[in-house]
Amino acid sequence: MTSQSSMRASRLHVASAFDEVNRLFLERGWSDGLPIVPPTEERVAAMVDAVGLPPEEVLGIMPPGEGVVTVEKVAANAVMAGAMPQHMPVVLAAVRAALTPDYNVGGVAATTAGAAPLMVVNGPIAGQLGVNGDTSCFGSGYQANAVLGRSLALVVRNLGGARPGEMEKSTQAQPAKYTFCTAENESQSPWDPFHTERGFLDQDSTVTLAAVRAFHQITETTVETGEEVLQTVADSMKVLGVVSYYIQGRDCQVLLVLCPEHAQEIAAAGYSKQDIREYLYERCRLPKGGLLGRSHYGERTWPDWIENAPDDYLVPMTARPEDILIVVAGGAGRHSSWMPVWSATRAVTERVH
Numbered sequence: 310m311t312s313q314s315s316m317r318a319s320r321l322h323v324a325s326a327f328d329e330v331n332r333l334f335l336e337r338g339w340s341d342g343l344p345i346v347p348p349t350e351e352r353v354a355a356m357v358d359a360v361g362l363p364p365e366e367v368l369g370i371m372p373p374g375e376g377v378v379t380v381e382k383v384a385a386n387a388v389m390a391g392a393m394p395q396h397m398p399v400v401l402a403a404v405r406a407a408l409t410p411d412y413n414v415g416g417v418a419a420t421t422a423g424a425a426p427l428m429v430v431n432g433p434i435a436g437q438l439g440v441n442g443d444t445s446c447f448g449s450g451y452q453a454n455a456v457l458g459r460s461l462a463l464v465v466r467n468l469g470g471a472r473p474g475e476m477e478k479s480t481q482a483q484p485a486k487y488t489f490c491t492a493e494n495e496s497q498s499p500w501d502p503f504h505t506e507r508g509f510l511d512q513d514s515t516v517t518l519a520a521v522r523a524f525h526q527i528t529e530t531t532v533e534t535g536e537e538v539l540q541t542v543a544d545s546m547k548v549l550g551v552v553s554y555y556i557q558g559r560d561c562q563v564l565l566v567l568c569p570e571h572a573q574e575i576a577a578a579g580y581s582k583q584d585i586r587e588y589l590y591e592r593c594r595l596p597k598g599g600l601l602g603r604s605h606y607g608e609r610t611w612p613d614w615i616e617n618a619p620d621d622y623l624v625p626m627t628a629r630p631e632d633i634l635i636v637v638a639g640g641a642g643r644h645s646s647w648m649p650v651w652s653a654t655r656a657v658t659e660r661v662h
Contacts, residue, residue, distance in 0.1 A: 372415025374470020432514030442492030444640025458488030499576035535578030558610030
């Protein structure tokens with residue numbers, strides 16, 4: 310039987326502080342290449358104290374390297390990422406989400422597709438921590454966004470063993486591998502918050518993880534009605550080479566992030582989120598004949614209703630409308646985005662305790 314004391318993180322004594330720690334961590338593959346904050350015992354203890362849990366408490370085993378994930382080890386990686394004690398509850402919720410079978414962290418970390426976790430924070434905690442969901446919500450300059458996403462990335466790297474060239478096999482990867490985190494812009498959304506759609510209360514604070522393949526911007530600054538905006542959204546999602554058109558059998562998902570202006574225009578035209586999902590499900594389609602022998606055809610998981618259809622059948626992007634996830638985020642300007650979710654994962658939402 311493993312003793313509780315053996316679950317404590319190992320200690321490393323370094324003669325000098327910042328420069329030597331960064332050099333050593335980079336040499337050993339513990340860093341993502343950016344400078345890290347030395348995870349001293351004092352800093353790590355403060356992070357653990359912020360959640361009131363035993364440092365040796367085991368949260369799970371993280372693939373692909375099957376590392377043991379403890380509260381203390383998560384705290385150490387969060388310190389390295391620049392997180393502060395107040396960020397730790399959100400980091401823990403994100404790690405718990407990553408450890409669920411639905412999220413499939415080992416597959417996400419190891420796939421050649423370069424999937425990266427997008428964290429969407431909802432509820433009061435977003436405002437308390439200053440997680441930005443307004444202008445430049447996916448950009449730089451906001452501490453909470455940067456350190457929350459980076460904390461999870463370092464946990465997956467160091468506890469899951471997902472290091473490039475080893476178990477991390479991304480063909481090209483993407484900048485989101487460093488950090489990718491936003492809040493939903495709940496105050497400017499015309500609909501109920503994203504987390505309430507996923508079974509949580511409005512006053513709950515949550516973190517949703519979605520392992521996205523890429524970021525595609527949708528610019529629509531010309532048309533004036535919500536339905537016309539939706540037409541542009543649908544047309545922008547009909548692209549040969551997007552794997553989603555081949556993997557309906559895996560219940561793949563798509564994430565649509567509407568800017569507040571687009572969301573308000575669409576809502577003013579009478580569309581609910583479910584209406585949007587059904588609209589896009591019917592219109593985000595490509596002819597089967599154009600998909601044959603192209604893109605991800607050899608790895609397709611088409612159900613019989615697609616496999617046996619004629620070449621002129623229009624293949625939907627997802628197996629059902631409910632697999633289209635909708636979040637409102639961003640600031641002024643009529644620019645939205647959509648992101649295909651990797652083929653062997655599902656978005657997971659965890660409550661922040």
